[in-house]
Amino acid sequence: MSTSEQDPHVHKSFQTQHPHHQETAVTDTLYDEKHETTPARGLTIARVFTTEGVHPYDEVTWEKRDVVQTNWKTGEVVFEQQGVEFPSSWSLNASTIVTTKYFRGALGTPRREASLKTLIDRVVGKYQSTGWAAGYFATERDAEIFGEELTWLLLNQYFSFNSPVWFNVGTDAPQQVSACFILSVDDSMESILNWYREEGMIFKGGSGAGLNLSRIRSSKELLRSSGGTASGPVSFMRGADASAGTIKSGGATRRAAKMVVLNVDHPDIEEFVETKAREEDKIRALRDAGFDMDLGGADITSVQYQNANNSVRVSDEFMQAVNDGTKFGLRARTTGEIIEEIDAKELFGKIAQAAWECADPGLQYDDTINDWHTTPESGRITASNPCSEYMSLDNSSCNLASLNLMKFLRDDDSFDAEKFIKAVELIITAMDISIVFADFPTESITQTTRDYRQLGIGYANLGALLMALGKGYDSEGGRALAAAITSLMTAAAYRRSAE
The missing domain is CATH 3.20.70.20 (Anaerobic Ribonucleotide-triphosphate Reductase Large Chain)
Known part of the structure; x- marks a missing residue:
């Protein structure tokens, strides 16, 4: 039975107008014609990146760093936080960006975040708990595996959510998760x-x-x-x-x-x-x-x-x-x-x-x-977000996430399509979950976003991937590879929505 047959209150656009609709995640339960609740059929999550019994944090070496930023003209220190914790594999630039931009809490107070673990746990914990409560997963154990897989991908820099997720999710602030708005x-x-x-x-x-x-x-x-x-x-x-x-x-x-x-x-x-x-x-x-x-x-x-x-x-x-x-x-x-x-x-x-x-x-x-x-x-599309990658309806929003293509390049210079597909499935699921708990600045944006569930999954490091493979950015081979990856990503996201 389709969602619309079970619940007359589900907006038509969920099934027919937007491909990123998670059929089983409209609510905790679906309602039949007698208004009796029936359990939602959730997703079963298989391990791909993690190992049973081993937490992702235990697979990496951690180190303490001091993050200091100075004014490029005067040399004056404009930011300093000592003893922040990151994997040793993370670059100084990456740890500086996360520390200065995404760690929450006032500097010098106990509430200040000082470890990547705390940041990832704050965000992933919200996705995992909401996903389980909203019926996205078949069992609570599937929700836990989902959380561990998502943690592994973030920890190992396979992808990142857009900045508002890091700013807001799991904090006391409104849970604004979309980077892009059209007014x-x-x-x-x-x-x-x-x-x-x-x-x-x-x-x-x-x-x-x-x-x-x-x-x-x-x-x-x-x-x-x-x-x-x-x-x-x-x-x-x-x-x-x-x-x-x-x-x-x-x-x-x-x-x-x-x-x-x-x-x-x-x-x-x-x-x-x-x-x-x-x-x-x-x-x-x-x-x-x-x-x-x-x-x-x-x-x-x-x-x-x-x-x-x-x-x-x-x-x-x-x-x-x-x-x-x-x-x-x-x-x-x-x-x-x-x-x-x-x-x-x-x-x-x-x-x-x-x-x-x-x-x-x-x-x-x-x-x-x-x-x-x-x-x-x-209705017509009349505008875009500031970067112009999001073209959609007025009074709408889009949540973004970006995969790091270089992480899927094998030692033999082949592209790991299987793991790429699995990563896309996990990420697009998380992005859809975010619409359940997200806050929006106006009622009209709330309604449009929940009706159409605009999700902007994409990738980064295409240029680096092409250079690593010796392909010209403006070559037939380069364009073919980019097209294949984009098509694969889109198809995997659409299929997960149908599931």
């Missing part, structure tokens, strides 16, 4: 101020957010209330930029991450395109005048628009106009009528010039993105 904003002051608030709460939890500003009327349109001219989205970007620059993401020394997107047919598109390039001119002038304009410098905060990635959302229609050298219409937000025509090729040249000068704006191909939409009946 929405409408053409009203209430909505714009709500955008500022939502972004601030997301940054506080250690995550990033993106949104499309194209619903906000342009500076070339009138306000209904007063008859005056609207401010336009670029002006409202200033407030959001200042907020992002003020809030340290996750309470750590980590810059907030944000993305702002504007459709290419918005009347303020040219101002948007050139905004960051103009600010870069200011940076160069101020640096030449003796001001400290380095990243994190004392004077850099006086320059605007430095806390977001900007992207132009282009359509096939616009790209065809660029190709044909024809005019392209910019449309009023309130009426949809064309209020100005521009030379498409000239605008495209401005986009390219600005990107050459300051690496912004990027391009997002709206029609292509929506052609690849996995749940098109749910």
Whole structure:
């Protein structure tokens, strides 16, 4: 019997619209038509990486280290924690990142974490206990094996969760686990101020957010209330930029991450395109005048628009106009009528010039993105997260995890596909479990994420793997290997969802 047949309260999207749905994990029990509870059929977890009777921590050599960070300009010590415990195989760089970014508790207090064991136990313990309580596993012993396997993978650097997991899971803070959020904003002051608030709460939890500003009327349109001219989205970007620059993401020394997107047919598109390039001119002038304009410098905060990635959302229609050298219409937000025509090729040249000068704006191909939409009946995709790997619905979030491909390279230069598949199955299970206990900043994000369960499993070290195998990054062999690994990872994750 399918989940939907057993429980009429299960949202349709769980079975038909998102492949990462864990059928047996919707609730602790499933309900039949008589409202009698029946045990959920959970997963049986076989050992792959661990050994029965041997804890993963007992398989490695541990050592104490002192982690010290200094200001690169002055030499002043900006962070110090002595006697932290890590496996001897971990690099100094890895232990420094974990100690400075992920250990929780105030320095110098008993609550301060000082061992990788404590950190991993805090996180894995939450996944294991929630997975068992929510019916993911056939027996409690399966849950315990799952926890040990997950611990082994993290301890041996086979994968990592995204940073919000390390920041928040198992602490007293809200259990924000998603690194990536997509928000929405409408053409009203209430909505714009709500955008500022939502972004601030997301940054506080250690995550990033993106949104499309194209619903906000342009500076070339009138306000209904007063008859005056609207401010336009670029002006409202200033407030959001200042907020992002003020809030340290996750309470750590980590810059907030944000993305702002504007459709290419918005009347303020040219101002948007050139905004960051103009600010870069200011940076160069101020640096030449003796001001400290380095990243994190004392004077850099006086320059605007430095806390977001900007992207132009282009359509096939616009790209065809660029190709044909024809005019392209910019449309009023309130009426949809064309209020100005521009030379498409000239605008495209401005986009390219600005990107050459300051690496912004990027391009997002709206029609292509929506052609690849996995749940098109749910609405259009209009924006992305700050890094642009997550394209999905407005008011949604995505939890990320990344596998280290170099760990699956055997001594004979073959790729261990069998262990890679098993690792993917364990990790995608953990990621799905996180949606059960996760906290989200708004009700709409909570609903969308639990309905569609967006999970971003991926990999790192592809470049290192190709170099180790002597394959060119832009070679047929390199692309074929990357495609095979990606396909295998995707299929393994989808299959585990079906199980």
